Amino acid sequence: MEKTWNNKAWFLVLPVLLLVAFSAVIPLMTVVNYSVQDTFGNNEFFWAGTDWFSQILSSPRFWDALGRNLFFSLIILLIEIPLGIFIALNMPKHGIGVPVCLVLMALPLLIPWNVVGTIWQVFGRVDIGLLGHTLEALGIDYNYVRNPTDAWVTVILMDVWHWTSLVVLLCYAGLVSIPDAYYQAAKIDGASRWAVFRYIQLPKMKRVLLIAVLLRFMDSFMIYTEPFVVTGGGPGNSTTFLSIDLVKMAIGQFDLGPAAAMSIIYFLIILLMSWVFYTVMTSSDADA
Amino acid sequence: MARITLDHIRHAYGPNPVSDHDYALREVDHEWEDGGAYALLGPSGCGKTTLLNIISGLLHPSHGRILFDGKDVTDLSTEARNIAQVFQFPVIYDTMTVYDNLAFPLRNRGVPEPEIDRRVRDMLEIIDLSDWANRKAQRLTADQKQKISLGRGLVRNDVNAILFDEPLTVIDPHMKWVLRSQLKRLHKKFGFTMVYVTHDQTEALTFADKVVVMYEGEIVQIGTPAELFERPRHTFVGYFIGSPGMNVLPARLDGARAVVGNETLALDHAPVVAPGDKIEIGIRPEFIHLGREGMPVRINRVEDIGRHRIVRAEFEGQPIAIVSPENEDIPAEARITFDPGAVNIYANSWRVGAKV
Structure with a gap:
């Protein structure tokens, strides 16, 4: 069959192209531009080549932050994905419970990041916070401002509270799309509760789980607002993630060149990791 | 088992x-x-x-x-x-x-x-x-x-x-x-x-x-x-089983005879029904003979489906289906006779009669 090329179609995608150009491509190119030059203000630029990149890649500060990011994302995925699946499995499928649960689940998602940060910042305070003060009263030594472990626990708890709902909602959508006949057949076949999960529910949730893992990985890897509001990256550097470090470098120290180089490295890491996740998780589809 | x-x-x-x-x-x-x-x-x-x-x-x-x-x-x-x-x-x-x-x-x-x-x-x-x-x-x-x-x-x-x-x-x-x-x-x-x-x-x-x-x-x-x-x-069984289904015609009973419109059919038994029951007769299209003798019908349509033909006709104002063998011709002044043993009597849709 011969294809006819219709160039008019380009006009239809032109508005989107322009929008993407202004919102993504041009800013990205600006960053690329900064990353290979040095400036001392006054709009004067000097060619720096790959200096900034090698400086970033050889700095322990960068690798430490990257390590924290990976560790954080790993913990987030290990908690939120199983927990999300577990909650989704136990949500009602019929009746008045459905809308009630859905609204409850959607609530954390509707709260802006900085508000979530502020809520937990107050919640965890030892002097007035419900959580911090209660723990203190119970004799548990908890202080996210001074103790790095406590700071981590707080940030992780906050993220789990904020984002597990997303996993729940995605999994729930996958679960309700399974026809009743599958459950009936499983009963006839004498399948155990675990077998129903393993051979019916999990395979049917696979696609939404892929999306959930991708979204949660990318989001947790880019986390900024909540730890910035709660801990400000501290105590010390213990919760300084790449994004926080980046902002410190760009805004705090006004090192535009290194910051731009770091953004590009950061961006490439996320791109690469997402691609790896996607390829690994869809590869089982291909074999037959 | x-x-x-x-x-x-x-x-x-x-x-x-x-x-x-x-x-x-x-x-x-x-x-x-x-x-x-x-x-x-x-x-x-x-x-x-x-x-x-x-x-x-x-x-x-x-x-x-x-x-x-x-x-x-x-x-x-x-x-x-x-x-x-x-x-x-x-x-x-x-x-x-x-x-x-x-x-x-x-x-x-x-x-x-x-x-x-x-x-x-x-x-x-x-x-x-x-x-x-x-x-x-x-x-x-x-x-x-x-x-x-x-x-x-x-x-x-x-x-x-x-x-x-x-x-x-x-x-x-x-x-x-x-x-x-x-x-x-x-x-x-x-x-x-x-x-x-x-x-x-x-x-x-x-x-x-x-x-x-x-x-x-x-x-x-x-x-x-x-x-x-x-x-x-x-x-319902008559209508659902068979292709086309059984013809069901409203009728009146008179001893061992059933009356459909102006025509009277002789039955091989006298069905017992309660007064006031809705009476119908059921006759399968396969048990109706189309020819020059019997009760007059008006033919509307003939469907040839290969092995036989299905004749759609009007009998005493009621639509009726008749199965006619492939080689028999259909006369212009068509008349029909019913197989006497094949007529079923229904009171309020349920069959009544000697044979079960």
Whole structure:
């Protein structure tokens, strides 16, 4: 069959192209531009080549932050994905419970990041916070401002509270799309509760789980607002993630060149990791 | 293998059934023989699937009891009833191989692995999927998937009963014949009690020893295909079985005679009916002779369907279908006679008469 090329179609995608150009491509190119030059203000630029990149890649500060990011994302995925699946499995499928649960689940998602940060910042305070003060009263030594472990626990708890709902909602959508006949057949076949999960529910949730893992990985890897509001990256550097470090470098120290180089490295890491996740998780589809 | 007793079963999906209309199953009280092949036939929404799910234990009836070989199983789970059921749309376990799909119900019941292997290989032979045994079930065609579903039911040959819920709907016509005859063969070989839900009368009539016709939540007749054809107990059976269905004409009774419009038919017996009953006569198109003698009809249309013709005519103001052999010519001034033994009398839609 011969294809006819219709160039008019380009006009239809032109508005989107322009929008993407202004919102993504041009800013990205600006960053690329900064990353290979040095400036001392006054709009004067000097060619720096790959200096900034090698400086970033050889700095322990960068690798430490990257390590924290990976560790954080790993913990987030290990908690939120199983927990999300577990909650989704136990949500009602019929009746008045459905809308009630859905609204409850959607609530954390509707709260802006900085508000979530502020809520937990107050919640965890030892002097007035419900959580911090209660723990203190119970004799548990908890202080996210001074103790790095406590700071981590707080940030992780906050993220789990904020984002597990997303996993729940995605999994729930996958679960309700399974026809009743599958459950009936499983009963006839004498399948155990675990077998129903393993051979019916999990395979049917696979696609939404892929999306959930991708979204949660990318989001947790880019986390900024909540730890910035709660801990400000501290105590010390213990919760300084790449994004926080980046902002410190760009805004705090006004090192535009290194910051731009770091953004590009950061961006490439996320791109690469997402691609790896996607390829690994869809590869089982291909074999037959 | 078991005799299935349905003891005054009623079922409503709503919580507080008041009138008969709230019941998906009005009242079913029958005994089905051990090793019988039953077809449940009826239009959509007549309660076939409800009855099937009650037998398999997926549904608990609102009233009544189910007994297998005289033992009450009403409160037993599906698993404890040892039933196999095949659904209308294929249910397969995507992530398993074809072999594992068939082995799944056996493994869940702790059948020893060599026995599983023997039975699964046999079944793969029967459903013609031996070459696919180690493939993932996910990418197969709908036909193949449904064959796996059938196989998963049939691989358990020690079950009390196998229930089929319109299993061949998604199968292409040629394969339908093949699978249906294989099912019949398996039924003869293993002798399980088989219940087969369908809305396709050909499927029901060719498949089953006994056809159970359901209508509006009730079983209106259980009989052999011949009984359903010759003596439908209910006008619905007459209309539903046969192609075209039985002609049902409003009539009046006068002793051993039935009066339709201005015409009078002599009957071979005098039916007993209560005054005020709605009386109809039923006559199959196959038992009406078209010729130059008898009662006048006006012919509207002739459909030639190959082996014979279907003549659509008007008789005493009522539409009537007549089956006329291919080689007989249809006179211009057509007249009809009825086979005297083939006229059924219905009072309020139920058959009355000497012969049962």
